[in-house]
Amino acid sequence: MMAGKRSLFWVGALSVAAMSASAEPAHWAASWAAPPAPPSLAVPNLPTSFITPSFRNQTIVQVVRLSRGGRALRLRLTNEYGTEPLRIGAARIALVDEAGRVIEQTRRRVTFAGAREARVPAGVPWVSDPVALSVPDRARVQIALYLPDDTGPCTCHATAGATGLASPPGDYTDKPFAPAGTFSARAFVSEVDVVTSAAPHVVVAFGDSITDGYQSSADADRRWPDQLVRRLATRGRAAISMANAGLSGNRILLDGVPALFGQSAVARFDRDVLAVPGVGTVIVLLGINDIGQKRATPVTAAEIIAGYRQLIDRAHAKGLRIVGGTMLPYEGAPYYRVEGDKVRVAVNDWIRSARAFDAVIDFDRAMRDPSRPARLRPELQSGDWLHPNDAGYKVMADAVDAAVLR
Template sequence: MKRFAVLLFAAVLGVALAPAASAHPGWAATWAASPHAPTDVFGPSWGTEGFDNHTVRQVVRISSGGPAIRIRLSNAYSAAPLKVTGATVGRAGTGAAVRPESLRHLTFGGSRSVTVRAGGQSVSDVAFLPVQPLERLTVTLYLAGRTGPATGHTFAGATSYRASGDHRADASGDAFGETSTSWYYVNAVEAVDRTPRRDVVVAFGDSITDGAASTVDGDNRYPDELAERLRGRKSVVNAGIGGNRVLNDSSCFGEKATERFARDALAQPDVRTVILLEGINDIGFSNFPIDCALPNPEVTAAELVEGYRDLIRQAHAKGVRIVGATLLPFKGAAYYTERGEAVRDEVNTWIRTSGEFDAVVDFDRATADPADRDALLPLYDSGDHLHPSDAGYRAMAEAVDLSAL
């Protein structure tokens, strides 16, 4: 009877219960976190050791609503299958708590457990939980066995919680005594979308898109602020990875943009527009040696432009619009040099004037100090002269012309 009800509900909504190569029509991305390999380069993390008889509870804020949702899990960076013993989703309460009336057990092909193949992903069946724009959800995974190193997202800017044993159905957060500011395995939340339009906006980039230095649990990243401006009229999902580059891979900062773009941006259900903000790490890393970021050659403006053209071609081949964003000022940052500033200026001029992007958003001019255009406005500077403050991220979102989306 329960399975019949599930099938009937899905038929009424016009959605598929199982993963498909293309999720359109029927589903729209409403939240995402680009997966990458676990790293301890910024200090000890749960990801490098993985989990063993742990429940991991993670809080995310979605951008748009819908009558039902599903959850996507990624095991992209593991050599072994991932056994998820059970999982739940619900509306977030305070801290690790979940509003009890909203708690739903997730199923995968009708089963409460799922094994995600090494290097692969799994999508849950439809979860009958109506959601509203800008609502905070809690996704809880119970991992009964040893997982090994965990695929995740280091710079979550949100608190995740861990408990020993099976607490996936706990409404209370009392058992969750450990915290992290990373996400693990949870790759996306998708909502039922009954409209024929492709409306999803993907913000694609590095740590500035990822929201580094914004207030933890404040949802003040620039894509969050953009979602607040749109209030559910369009979804905005975040495909930023801290330290990411356009032209070079990294074991701690993810594959280069030209490689991960298809998966992290173009494969998002219902994607219509990508905002591309990336390149400052390509410019700066040659003066900021990190072992996991090698090779870190000096990159020219012409080389970055060719990388952008590759991304433009990929987007247009999928019928997706791409908005070019100018690189923010970085004078005073740890890897700033006059040579790097000259490359940034040349790149920004090309973004503004080439006409090769479908539209342009000028984050440089929106965040620069009028007294020194090579530096962030002090109000917009988090303190490291590279990443914006909460006010700076808000100014970035306000600089986006909504009609360009």
């Protein structure tokens, strides 16, 4: 057994060495992301799909859409909100075609310091070894994790906009299975990075449920950051690396209630933006939940602006370009208030005029009803008058001038 482990370690070490010795330079760039948040159990008025899943002696399979390709990739797993170590019994990745079929010749084992298993301590992320695989731009990648022990409520991204599959008991990382269940969270995977030859310039979309793509079509990659990547690719531009750091329910100033809405933006900014490999630009679209969600004293425009300034100063200290997105109209949403909308308008006016951000994307102007500017255009909203539909997310993507991304 020990000899086998040593052999596997040397295989992993040699693959890393081979990459390092390549004639082309190697740069890591984030190509996909889903920020984790604390688990949440059943609470009143919370959709059952938001309840955090757990797994035991099961393989879970998730498919992610990368933005930029490369000649190798690695996984960033997460047990950051776990209270016990997380054991990964096996892990594999494979490319998936547009019909959802695994391309068998691309199936690869994922290792951790050369070992097939990993024990992820409570409270931390865990990065895999590089996996040598030629990955095209906008590739779909299947990630299969075998979880032999009881995981407890997972460290998850609650609103994946995608369907995960859970197996019957056993390790199915290298073969198909009839699902024993499905789930709608991103479980234990928070980032996929790729190796590129050119120095990367990763764009992080940092926001709430509107950036997270809530109410967009499931399993279709119709969030506005996805549609922006697609738009630029179809126009013959070089692919951009996009990491979606949207987190449904997120606020700038306060942690989420319930917990799955995540730590405040000012608290998670270092992890979800500054620590992202290759980050060069961040687009901020936040504040509507600070205005709308209940708190003892309603938030003021000055408080939201102070939160923005924190993000701006910290981004600039790291040499990043930071772009401000104006908040969308929300009249008709369950938490709409006239006084709250006055705050939104005041903050948007500041975003446009203060020149504190390096550039501005006027999502508000692109999405509002010209005859009733406090609300979204009816044909672009999903039914709750807060979140766009697929067509609305496309309008948001089209509102982004590619020049602001560099």
